[in-house]
Amino acid sequence: MDIPSFDGWICPLPLKNYPTIVMGHGAGGKMMNDLIQHLFASEFNNDLLAQSGDSTALDSLPLNGGRLAFSTDSFVVSPLFFPGGDIGELAVNGTVNDLAMSGAKPLFLSAGFILEEGLEMETLGRISASMANACKKAGVQIAAGDTKVVDKGHGDGVYINTTGIGVIPAGVNIAPQNARPGDAILVSGTLGDHGIAIMSVREGLGFESQIRSDTAPLNGLVAEMLDVTKEIHCLRDATRGGLSAVLNELAAASGVGIEFEEGKVPVHPAVNAACEMLGLDPFYIANEGKLVAFVPETQADKVLSVMKQNEFGKDAAIIGHVTEEHPGRVVAKTAIGSTRVVDLPAGELLPRIC
Numbered sequence: 001m002d003i004p005s006f007d008g009w010i011c012p013l014p015l016k017n018y019p020t021i022v023m024g025h026g027a028g029g030k031m032m033n034d035l036i037q038h039l040f041a042s043e044f045n046n047d048l049l050a051q052s053g054d055s056t057a058l059d060s061l062p063l064n065g066g067r068l069a070f071s072t073d074s075f076v077v078s079p080l081f082f083p084g085g086d087i088g089e090l091a092v093n094g095t096v097n098d099l100a101m102s103g104a105k106p107l108f109l110s111a112g113f114i115l116e117e118g119l120e121m122e123t124l125g126r127i128s129a130s131m132a133n134a135c136k137k138a139g140v141q142i143a144a145g146d147t148k149v150v151d152k153g154h155g156d157g158v159y160i161n162t163t164g165i166g167v168i169p170a171g172v173n174i175a176p177q178n179a180r181p182g183d184a185i186l187v188s189g190t191l192g193d194h195g196i197a198i199m200s201v202r203e204g205l206g207f208e209s210q211i212r213s214d215t216a217p218l219n220g221l222v223a224e225m226l227d228v229t230k231e232i233h234c235l236r237d238a239t240r241g242g243l244s245a246v247l248n249e250l251a252a253a254s255g256v257g258i259e260f261e262e263g264k265v266p267v268h269p270a271v272n273a274a275c276e277m278l279g280l281d282p283f284y285i286a287n288e289g290k291l292v293a294f295v296p297e298t299q300a301d302k303v304l305s306v307m308k309q310n311e312f313g314k315d316a317a318i319i320g321h322v323t324e325e326h327p328g329r330v331v332a333k334t335a336i337g338s339t340r341v342v343d344l345p346a347g348e349l350l351p352r353i354c
Contacts, residue, residue, distance in 0.1 A: 023351045030344045032240075052176050052177075052249075052253060054071060054098035054101040054102065054236060054237065055071035055098045055102045055104065055164070056070050057069055057102055057168055057175075058070055064170075065170035066168050066169050067168045068165060068167060068168070069102045069104035069166045069167065069168050070163075070164070070165055071095055071098040071099050072095070072161065072163040072164070073094045073095050073162055074159065074161045074162075075090055075094065075159065075160045075161070075162070075354055076156070076352055077198065077353060077354050078156060078352040079198075079201055079202060080123065080127065080157055080158065081126075082197055082198055082201050082213055083197050083201065083210055083211065083212040083213060084194075084197055084212030084214065084215060085213045085215040085288070086126070086127060086130050087158065087160060088126075088127035088128065088129075088130035088131035088134065088160070089130045089133070089134040089215055090215050090288060090354060091111070091131060091160040091162045092109065092131050092134035092138060092140070092162065092217070093134055093138065093215050093216060093218075093288060094288065095109055095163065096109075096138045096140060096164065096217045097217065097218045097219070097289075097291070098164065098237070099165075099166040100166075100217075100218050100219040100221075100222040100235070100291075101174070101236055101237055101291065102168055102172075102174055102175075102235070103168050103172035103174045103222060103232065103235070104167055104168045105167050105219065105223065106138060106139070106140045106164055106165075106166040106219050107140060107141070107164075107165055107166050107167065108140060108142075108164065109135070109140055109143065109163065109165075110143065110145060110161075110162065110163040110164075111131065111142050111144075111145040111161070112145065112146040112147075112160065112161035112162075112163075113146070113159075113160055114149075114150060114158065114160075114161075115147065115148070115149045115150070115155065115158050116149070116150055116151075116152060116154065116157050116158065117149055117150065117151055119158060123157070123158075127158065127160075134217070137217055138217035138219060139219070140164070169226070169230075171230045172226060172230050172232075174232055174234060174235050175233075175234065176249065176253035176254065177254050178234055179233055179251070179253075179254035179256050179258075179294045179322050180233060180254075180256070180296070180322060181256060181324045182296065182321065182322060183233055183234075183294040183295060183297065183321065183322040184294070184296070184297045184299075184300035184318050184320075184321055185247075185260060185292065185293070185294055185320040185321060186300065186304060186307065186316060186318050187238070187243065187265065187292055187293075187316065187319055188218070188291045188292075188313045188315075189214070189266060189289075189290050189315040189316060190214070190268040190271065190290075191242060191243055191265060191266065191267055191282050191283065191285065191287055191290060192242065192267060192268070192271040192272075192275065192282035192285035192286075192287065193211060193212065193268060193287060193290075194285075194286050194288040194353065195242070195285035195287070195350045195353050196270075196271050196274045196275070196285060197211045197212055198213070198286075198353045199278075205274070209270045211268070211271060211274065213288060213289075214288055214289035214290060215289050216288070216289030216312050217312075218289065221291070221310045221313050222235065224307075224309075225303050225306060225307060227306070228299070228302050228303050228306050229299045229302065231295065231299055232293060232295050232303070233294045233295060233296070234250050234254070235291055235293050235294075236249070236292050237288075237289075237290065238286075238287045238290050238291070238292055239288060240353065240354065241284065241286070242282070242283055242284045242285045242287060243265065244281075244283045244284045244330070244342050244343070244344060245284075245344055246292045247260070247292070247330045248344045250292075250294065251327070251328050252328050254322075255327050256322050256323065256327055256328075257322070257324065257327050257328070257329055257330075258321075258322055258323070258331070259321060259323055259330075259331050260320025260321075261319060261320060261333045262283075262332050262335060263335050264317055264318065264320070265282075265283065265319050266315045266316075271285075283332075284345050285350065286350065286353045288354060289312060294322060297321070300318055304316055304317075330342045330343070
């Protein structure tokens with residue numbers, strides 16, 4: 001079936017003139033992109049921020065032929081503990097993964113805690129122990145930190161900020177602008193696990209089998225992929241906005257079109273059933289231990305093979321390819337052979353998931 005032309009298609013956008021911040025401004029979709037582009041980027045504009053990656057390569061600070069990578073992230077997930085993880089483990093893995101998406105080996109983290117008055121010491125102890133264990137698994141150290149306390153009722157228990165530093169090996173050049181027509185698109189495993197796990201606890205939903213968060217450190221997986229080939233063009237972990245946000249951001253940054261087959265995207269049966277019941281699309285649901293990779297088609301099978309040998313890539317799959325057609329747009333082929341545009345989410349599907 002011929003793919004129709006999507007030039008000139010216009011999807012409705014949420015009202016941009018918001019006098020106050022709303023939850024959708026942190027969702028990873030169009031509203032957050034508008035906030036970043038029209039407020040932050042215009043004020044802080046510089047060549048480093050223009051890289052638009054999960055982490056920034058500090059090219060002016062070369063290190064033994066490599067480059068330093070720098071990233072920061074904040075975590076406000078609710079609830080603090082959920083099936084498969086907690087806010088402490090999430091804070092470590094989230095920043096480790098942001099560094100890994102530039103091909104960097106993560107080395108050091110900082111940890112900033114905003115604690116609410118009345119938080120139980122036992123709860124904070126569990127979170128701290130979880131962070132320490134996650135650091136050991138990822139091979140990083142917390143090298144600096146800060147603690148602040150806010151009045152009761154103003155902090156929701158604990159918020160955590162982590163900043164990370166890593167080293168990008170020589171010869172590695174992974175960036176959102178590097179996608180090329182003909183690239184194969186790979187995902188490292190089942191999508192939507194984290195977002196549905198959070199929703200199941202928060203909303204008190206019971207499913208036939210427990211859905212667990214996929215929070216995990218992906219730096220080891222990325223290192224093994226780079227051992228196969230340094231010709232990895234793009235890497236992104238599919239967090240807020242899920243697969244849809246990642247593919248749309250990379251299509252826009254590289255000026256290419258993206259096509260994928262819905263039936264080739266791995267989704268756990270329990271997650272798929274939950275999404276059908278709730279009227280959600282798993283391609284828009286957040287993940288915390290899955291990546292999307294763009295690699296030359298000639299390297300795709302080798303990369304996929306090594307991914308499947310890693311515990312965090314055993315369900316990896318090739319789902320589509322990059323094309324010169326419909327630049328900036330993402331198109332999915334459905335099970336019945338039709339096509340649909342997969343756009344950025346407009347606002348918030350699941351708030352406070354990370």
